[in-house]
Amino acid sequence: MRSYEEYEKGLYAMKKNIWIGNEKVGRNDPRIKGGMMIIKETYDKAFDPEFEDLCTATSHITGKKINRFTHIHQNVDDLLKKQRMTRTLCHRVGGCIQRCMGIDALNAVSVVTYECDLALGTIYYQNFLNYMKMFQEKDLAASCASTDAKGDRSKRPSQQENPDAYLRIVETREDGIIVRGAKQCITNTPYVDEIIVVPCRMMFPDDADYCVSFAIPGDWDGIKLLTRPAYHHSPKVPKEFIPKILEIGDAETFIIFDDVFIPNERIFLNGQADPRQVPYAGFLALMFAHYHRHSYCGCKPAISEILASASALVAEYNGIADAKHVQEKISHILGTAELVYAAGESSAYHSEKSSSGTQVPDEILTNAGRRHAGEQIYDEYKILADLAGGIMATLPFMETFLNEEVGEIALKYMQRNPRVKPENIVKCFKGIEALGCSDLGGVTQIAGLHGGGSPQMETIAMMGRYDLKSLKNIAKYLFGIKKNLGRIERQENPVTPRKLLENYGKALTTQQKRQK
Numbered sequence: 374m375r376s377y378e379e380y381e382k383g384l385y386a387m388k389k390n391i392w393i394g395n396e397k398v399g400r401n402d403p404r405i406k407g408g409m410m411i412i413k414e415t416y417d418k419a420f421d422p423e424f425e426d427l428c429t430a431t432s433h434i435t436g437k438k439i440n441r442f443t444h445i446h447q448n449v450d451d452l453l454k455k456q457r458m459t460r461t462l463c464h465r466v467g468g469c470i471q472r473c474m475g476i477d478a479l480n481a482v483s484v485v486t487y488e489c490d491l492a493l494g495t496i497y498y499q500n501f502l503n504y505m506k507m508f509q510e511k512d513l514a515a516s517c518a519s520t521d522a523k524g525d526r527s528k529r530p531s532q533q534e535n536p537d538a539y540l541r542i543v544e545t546r547e548d549g550i551i552v553r554g555a556k557q558c559i560t561n562t563p564y565v566d567e568i569i570v571v572p573c574r575m576m577f578p579d580d581a582d583y584c585v586s587f588a589i590p591g592d593w594d595g596i597k598l599l600t601r602p603a604y605h606h607s608p609k610v611p612k613e614f615i616p617k618i619l620e621i622g623d624a625e626t627f628i629i630f631d632d633v634f635i636p637n638e639r640i641f642l643n644g645q646a647d648p649r650q651v652p653y654a655g656f657l658a659l660m661f662a663h664y665h666r667h668s669y670c671g672c673k674p675a676i677s678e679i680l681a682s683a684s685a686l687v688a689e690y691n692g693i694a695d696a697k698h699v700q701e702k703i704s705h706i707l708g709t710a711e712l713v714y715a716a717g718e719s720s721a722y723h724s725e726k727s728s729s730g731t732q733v734p735d736e737i738l739t740n741a742g743r744r745h746a747g748e749q750i751y752d753e754y755k756i757l758a759d760l761a762g763g764i765m766a767t768l769p770f771m772e773t774f775l776n777e778e779v780g781e782i783a784l785k786y787m788q789r790n791p792r793v794k795p796e797n798i799v800k801c802f803k804g805i806e807a808l809g810c811s812d813l814g815g816v817t818q819i820a821g822l823h824g825g826g827s828p829q830m831e832t833i834a835m836m837g838r839y840d841l842k843s844l845k846n847i848a849k850y851l852f853g854i855k856k857n858l859g860r861i862e863r864q865e866n867p868v869t870p871r872k873l874l875e876n877y878g879k880a881l882t883t884q885q886k887r888q889k
């Protein structure tokens with residue numbers, strides 16, 4: 374396992390290929406340091422005896438102890454621990470832990486490459502295993518780049534006016550492929566080692582060139598990272614006055630693949646080489662979304678708890694902690710956190726083993742949890758803003774409170790609950806401003822809604838799996854239309870990878886028929 378210092382050293386050795394605004398910068402740019410501070414937690418805690426059981430695992434490939442962020446889930450316990458680790462670490466960084474996307478994608482790749490090899494005799498699973506061994510041994514961090522530029526949302530990849538609106542293979546060579554396109558909204562890329570690329574939607578036979586998956590280093594030739602960092606105003610005051618939350622940040626990246634060569638051993642899917650691989654593109658898109666939504670069932674409860682914690686604290690500092698409406702509002706946030714977490718846990722308990730040995734969470738429960746989280750996100754921020762009052766958006770800078778001329782008098786007017794020191798009241802509102810009224814706070818809100826797929830995508834995934842025909846039997850029985858009702862419990866997980874592929878094949882055929 375690597376230490377944070379080794380991770381940082383690895384980043385600083387990478388080529389300069391990041392654009393922030395009009396500047397081309399390297400990994401030492403201070404605007405991306407906040408994101409590195411988040412990833413730091415994932416390295417540090419793997420060596421901390423208090424967190425070690427959650428943050429490390431045993432590799433199913435080498436039998437060695439590895440960081441859990443490089444692990445392929447082998448059983449129910451792995452899924453449960455991944456969720457608990459995510460929740461626990463998110464508390465410590467005030468939001469998204471940012472290292473899950475890459476490993477969620479690799480879990481998906483493990484399932485889909487195995488199925489593809491089994492059906493078509495390809496060697497992608499072996500590529501995956503070799504890659505994974507290296508990934509675990511070097512303890513790498515990765516992005517998952519799934520979301521394409523996508524162009525006109527009503528059109529499929531091959532129907533777009535711009536043929537590069539979705540990432541595509543422009544050439545298949547003996548030693549590899551050349552890809553061209555862009556992936557947008559990608560978290561953490563400037564401060565991770567690798568980019569795992571997977572498709573973002575179902576594909577049809579005409580889309581074969583777009584059915585591609587691979588892994589490459591973040592500074593590979595032809596990769597251009599157009600980065601939009603979100604960071605906090607760093608106050609020029611002594612360290613003890615700076616809330617921890619101001620040290621963290623995020624960077625979202627628009628990745629351009631400018632005719633990039635991908636060597637054969639790093640390819641996990643290539644529809645151009647064999648159009649029979651086309652259905653596996655959608656399968657992979659779905660599987661990444663699935664694992665990522667399960668991770669959301671760990672991070673989102675933590676974000677809710679951070680908001681509930683800040684709401685409870687500010688209510689106390691405002692002197693309104695005992696008001697009935699305050700209790701009700703906070704309980705609403707906590708209720709969401711617990712329900713979403715329960716959905717994730719339950720989906721682990723109802724998970725199944727795929728042919729590759731990778732454990733796959735229950736699809737309906739995972740999507741129900743993730744969708745509920747996404748739909749509640751703005752309500753939770755509304756509660757925080759409601760209980761904090763307007764000053765979370767209007768508080769002067771931290772430096773002002775330490776200014777010789779106006780600092781002391783300003784603190785006098787910050788006094789609220791007489792049992793709380795005004796300095797702490799200022800820190801509390803600065804923290805709440807960071808959570809709900811900052812550049813990064815804005816990103817977290819949108820991530821809560823769209824990250825892992827918009828709520829509509831979760832609805833589609835859920836309803837694609839739910840057997841409404843058998844559900845209607847309950848009403849038919851109650852209304853006297855049907856005489857007998859068999860024993861119906863919850864809809865059992867129909868998402869064995871094989872079944873999923875079968876369903877996917879059927880959906881593809883139906884859509885093709887409809888198009889004709």
Ligand SMILES: Cc1cc2nc3c(=O)[nH]c(=O)nc-3n(C[C@H](O)[C@H](O)[C@H](O)COP(=O)(O)OP(=O)(O)OC[C@H]3O[C@@H](n4cnc5c(N)ncnc54)[C@H](O)[C@@H]3O)c2cc1C
Pocket residue numbers: 474516517518519520523526527528557558559560561625816817819820823824825826827829830
């Ligand atoms: C902060 C943040 C971090 C992210 N990190 C990552 C990441 O690390 N990796 C990654 O791959 N992605 C990432 N994403 C992308 C995320 O998965 C997408 O934003 C999400 O899937 C929605 O896609 P979109 O943004 O293209 O929106 P759109 O797909 O354009 O959605 C906009 C609206 O259009 C609707 N819509 C779309 N297509 C159709 C259609 N054909 N018919 C009818 N309605 C339609 C949608 O339901 C939605 O209501 C991130 C997003 C955010 C906000």
